[in-house]
Amino acid sequence: MTATLQAPPAADRPVIAHVGVPGLRLVRSEIRKITTTNAWWLFGLASLVFTGLALAINMAEASGHIDRARDTAAVFKPGRGMGAAEIAAARAEFAQLHDLHLQAVNAAGNIFTSGQFFGLLLVMLLGALVITNEFQYQTATATFLTTPRRTRVVFGKLFAVLGLGLVFWLVARAVSFAAGLLFFHDMGLTNSLSEWPVQRALIFNLVAYLLWALLGFGLGTLIHSQIGAVVTAMVIYLGGFVGGIGVFNLIRTYLIHGDWVLTSAVVMPPIASQVMVSPERLYPQAAPWWVGVLVMAGWSLVAGAVGILLNRRRDIA
Amino acid sequence: MADDGIAVSGLTKLYNNVRAVDDLSFTVSPGRVTGFLGPNGAGKTTTLRMVLNLVRPTAGTATIGGRRYAELADPVRKVGALLEASGAHRGRTGRNHLRMLCDAAGIPVGRADDVLDTVGLASAADRKFKGYSLGMRQRLGIAAALLGDPDVLILDEPANGLDPEGIRWMRELLRSLAEQGRTVLVSSHLLSEMELLADDVVIIAAGKLVQQGPVAQVIASTGGAQLLVRTPRPEALLAELGAAVTATPVEGGALRIVGADGPTVGAAALRAGAEIHELTVERRDLENVFLQLTAGKADIL
Numbered sequence: 106m107t108a109t110l111q112a113p114p115a116a117d118r119p120v121i122a123h124v125g126v127p128g129l130r131l132v133r134s135e136i137r138k139i140t141t142t143n144a145w146w147l148f149g150l151a152s153l154v155f156t157g158l159a160l161a162i163n164m165a166e167a168s169g170h171i172d173r174a175r176d177t178a179a180v181f182k183p184g185r186g187m188g189a190a191e192i193a194a195a196r197a198e199f200a201q202l203h204d205l206h207l208q209a210v211n212a213a214g215n216i217f218t219s220g221q222f223f224g225l226l227l228v229m230l231l232g233a234l235v236i237t238n239e240f241q242y243q244t245a246t247a248t249f250l251t252t253p254r255r256t257r258v259v260f261g262k263l264f265a266v267l268g269l270g271l272v273f274w275l276v277a278r279a280v281s282f283a284a285g286l287l288f289f290h291d292m293g294l295t296n297s298l299s300e301w302p303v304q305r306a307l308i309f310n311l312v313a314y315l316l317w318a319l320l321g322f323g324l325g326t327l328i329h330s331q332i333g334a335v336v337t338a339m340v341i342y343l344g345g346f347v348g349g350i351g352v353f354n355l356i357r358t359y360l361i362h363g364d365w366v367l368t369s370a371v372v373m374p375p376i377a378s379q380v381m382v383s384p385e386r387l388y389p390q391a392a393p394w395w396v397g398v399l400v401m402a403g404w405s406l407v408a409g410a411v412g413i414l415l416n417r418r419r420d421i422a
Numbered sequence: 423m424a425d426d427g428i429a430v431s432g433l434t435k436l437y438n439n440v441r442a443v444d445d446l447s448f449t450v451s452p453g454r455v456t457g458f459l460g461p462n463g464a465g466k467t468t469t470l471r472m473v474l475n476l477v478r479p480t481a482g483t484a485t486i487g488g489r490r491y492a493e494l495a496d497p498v499r500k501v502g503a504l505l506e507a508s509g510a511h512r513g514r515t516g517r518n519h520l521r522m523l524c525d526a527a528g529i530p531v532g533r534a535d536d537v538l539d540t541v542g543l544a545s546a547a548d549r550k551f552k553g554y555s556l557g558m559r560q561r562l563g564i565a566a567a568l569l570g571d572p573d574v575l576i577l578d579e580p581a582n583g584l585d586p587e588g589i590r591w592m593r594e595l596l597r598s599l600a601e602q603g604r605t606v607l608v609s610s611h612l613l614s615e616m617e618l619l620a621d622d623v624v625i626i627a628a629g630k631l632v633q634q635g636p637v638a639q640v641i642a643s644t645g646g647a648q649l650l651v652r653t654p655r656p657e658a659l660l661a662e663l664g665a666a667v668t669a670t671p672v673e674g675g676a677l678r679i680v681g682a683d684g685p686t687v688g689a690a691a692l693r694a695g696a697e698i699h700e701l702t703v704e705r706r707d708l709e710n711v712f713l714q715l716t717a718g719k720a721d722i723l
Contacts, residue, residue: 118571118602119533119536119571121499121529121530121533121570121571122529122530123528123529124528124529124530125525125528127528130525130526130527130528131525131526133525133526134522134523134525134526137518137521137522137525138511138514138522141511141514141515141518141521141522142511142513142514143513238511242509242510242511242512243506243509243510244509244510244511246476246505246506246509247509247510247519247523247566248526249475249476250474250476250497250498250501250503250505251497251498251523251526251527252497252526252527253474253475253491253492253494253497254492261526418478420471420476420477420478421471421476421477422467422468422471422476422477
């Protein structure tokens with residue numbers, strides 16, 4: 106009889122089920138990444154605070170406009186020394202200011218989309234964070250080990266970011282909806298929600314949330330440094346809103362004399378966004394609203410596509 | 423199980439014209455623990471990252487079970503990897519870190535708790551990563567590597583930050599995984615630990631392969647036995663032994679002789695009439711061999 110050395114019995118290997126739909130697994134993973142850290146609710150809280158502030162300001166303003174429109178005692182008086190054309194313009198403006206229906210619709214458009222300015226900035230920044238967090242916290246290694254086909258990861262994030270934009274829009278709109286209904290009830294006016302200009306404002310408000318989230322995401326894909334992406338996003342957003350059209354006005358005045366210079370200001374995302382959400386032309390030479398949509402989508406696409414190409418070749422070390 | 427081997431062939435990586443990894447080829451067999459050794463800066467981490475498709479090779483290929491990592495149908499169930507201990511979000515709990523990986527890999531999220539149990543982190547599952555000690559971070563990384571119950575494990579310095587008990591736990595875990603027939607490739611700079619753990623070693627220096635094979639064979643390949651000899655007439659003894667041996671003086675007037683065994687040296691001493699005061703067969707361990715093999719080849723030591 107010979108003694109044989111026996112290998113210890115192999116432990117039972119666990120049976121691990123396959124769960125989830127292949128395409129949606131990554132989206133689910135990305136949503137879990139977002140909801141398991143603090144950024145989303147901090148940003149959400151900020152969005153609520155800004156929405157509340159904007160609501161207060163917009164309601165105060167609207168209340169003033171509506172009171173003025175209701176003042177039936179006011180009579181149009183042309184100023185001294187005005188020409189006929191000036192008088193006509195002033196009369197038209199007076200008529201608008203005292204058109205209760207028009208003022209109510211304008212007020213509804215503003216109130217129901219309150220908080221858009223900071224809301225858009227926040228979803229853009231969050232869009233950038235979704236991708237730059239991977240490099241900031243070195244989770245890119247774990248992510249790309251799990252899903253070595255990196256472009257799939259980017260698309261998973263893309264859908265998560267769009268979902269995030271939608272949720273932020275929904276929450277901000279729910280709050281302004283509740284506040285707006287109370288406001289119009291209090292003013293004894295219809296809420297104008299059946300009016301197309303108000304509906305249009307709400308729809309394009311949603312489109313803007315999605316497009317800005319997408320643009321932030323595109324920037325994050327392109328610029329992996331978190332600080333770099335956030336600063337770039339803020340410069341594009343705030344710089345464009347504050348000084349964008351001014352630069353094009355200067356070019357128009359001193360360099361190239363053509364109205365198309367002003368029209369082309371739409372290439373700047375903030376101008377594109379405003380062009381898109383404005384029911385009427387933002388300024389006389391402004392491009393039509395759909396050009397704004399295309400420009401926003403185009404920038405996101407270009408930044409995202411270049412980012413994906415770089416990402417495929419990038420060493421994760 | 424021959425399917426689960428790792429094959430590295432002609433792998434090269436240039437960083438700014440510096441050859442971090444230089445035409446490196448080696449194989450790793452299933453059912454064995456293979457130690458991946460090299461001085462700091464030898465290119466170990468870069469090599470492992472190229473095997474895992476995280477770093478693009480300048481030239482060459484690396485396959486796992488015959489496929490490149492990026493081509494694996496279900497990489498998490500095939501390969502588990504631990505690369506750096508700090509690879510999780512500071513504000514996320516250990517359990518959520520694993521769950522998000524489960525989501526992406528199509529593994530039930532309950533598996534996160536199973537592997538947390540395996541690595542002894544169950545009680546810290548709901549603590550945020552920033553509160554983890556280095557050893558806990560390492561255990562979380564190992565838990566992540568085990569999520570898919572993979573056939574192949576690739577671990578970069580897994581013992582980093584572990585206490586002696588943790589190191590022993592790790593050794594037993596890796597041994598048992600290899601005994602189940604899995605492929606285990608583990609890099610380390612703890613040579614005494616490797617000698618206890620590894621069946622095979624791959625030694626690299628300055629990006630190039632130095633030696634590969636079973637541990638005993640690699641130790642033997644560097645010149646057999648090593649003797650410590652003390653004699654008042656070293657010149658006479660060396661003349662008798664001839665050119666086949668190398669001798670280096672050590673402190674206290676003794677000689678370290680490589681290339682001859684005890685009986686040969688004893689016989690030579692008798693013939694030379696050299697009195698022997700001490701004759702010790704020294705055990706050559708992996709550390710001696712490693713240092714001998716990589717001497718002068720390290721970029722940074």
